[in-house]
Amino acid sequence: MEQVQLTLTVNGTRYSRPVEPRCLLSDFIRHDLGLTGTHVGCEHGVCGMCTVLIDGQTARTCLTFAVQVDGAEITTVEALGTPAKLHPLQQAFWEKHGLQCGYCTPAMLLTAVELLNNNPNPTRNEICEAMSANLCRCTGYQTIVDAVESAAAAMKGEAR
Amino acid sequence: MKPAPFQYVRASSIDDALAGLAGHGDDAKVLAGGQSLIALMNLRLVRPAVLVDINRLSDLAYIRQENGTLAIGALTRQSAVESSDVIARLCPLMAEAIRFVGHRPIRNRGTVGGNLAHADPTSELPAVAVALGATFVTRSQKGQRTIAADDFFVAPLSTTLASNELLTEVRIPVWPAGQGWAFMEVSPRAGDYALVGVAATLRAADGVCQSGRLVYSGVGPRPIRVAKAEQALVGCSSGEATFREVAEIAAGQVEPSSDFHATADYRRDLVRALTRRALMVALDRCQKGA
Incomplete structure (x- = not known):
């Protein structure tokens, strides 16, 4: 299966991984990076569960291929606060x-x-x-x- | 992973994108915001063999005034239209309609060109483009051509755009002074696909309607312009009595179909109500602008 090298920043950490072009950004964040705070619901853009910030703007990661956001800065819920200091x-x-x-x-x-x-x-x-x-x-x-x-x-x- | 595998081409120039599209026929699709395409791919309702990603073509993302024309690059995000002062000034009908396109996260990714090329008959921008007499600029390896919005939309998800062709720009005449407008729609919940929408413009002076455009979404296979209703406006007194008659004509002219979401009769009734309301708002704006 064809793979594409993807480099992006998630919550301030830079990651570089090979991905299949058909890999959804939601699956990349959850499966490849293990950041399971981003949830998936309908997986066709209706429910909004998989929303993250791409370069500061909300986006549905089930309607985004990971390869589309090469070079982008992603913010997920994990970056908001900590149990000791909530956002x-x-x-x-x-x-x-x-x-x-x-x-x-x-x-x-x-x-x-x-x-x-x-x-x-x-x-x-x-x-x-x-x-x-x-x-x-x-x-x-x-x-x-x-x-x-x-x-x-x-x-x-x-x-x- | 939900979508079927595909060959991925990341275009770094328009020529690159056109080369990627050439030779694949209908098996190649342009990937812009992906807000409709990826949903269809996740459900495996479509399985393109090749996706040509144009998200790097930042020279296709712009909103600018060129003489008497407003030019919008095909890759302009819908949220950029929403926050654009130029659009608010030169194309207030689009500024009003864009807020009905999905939700903010959809508009952050979704593009103007993608929305138009997708040609969903319930979508807002196709109705706006037809109402304003927009022109679409396209490119293929054979060269550039322009298509009038009226000739662009054919059927649900079907346009006169060839499979090897890329929509690059939408051109809209700059807003004429004193023209009123309104975009209205009814949907089960805000952000859902609309049952019926109307894009209306109106010019009136001294209590008389001079001209108007009435284009509907959700009542046919493409944006439906009702010329008979538009003609009925001309020369009549500008006010609710006239608008009621025009609304009746529009409701009689459209041929909506029934589906899971609404009956044809209900859609016809929405055409009637939205036409009257939109023309009232358009008249008010026309008078304030004059």
């Missing part, structure tokens, strides 16, 4: 019960990271619109929106 969004998801089973949480967090980067002061409607990119079958979404609202306020407080 403000993680802290807010915890406090506001923004998760139950946790399957959609990595995607929700990274979607919220992009939203707050572009728009530190989102309205509740803007939060709903952004977060609607990902399906959640547990929470009913309201607590997720609460969490993003709360994190936005906390992050502004930090900046002051």
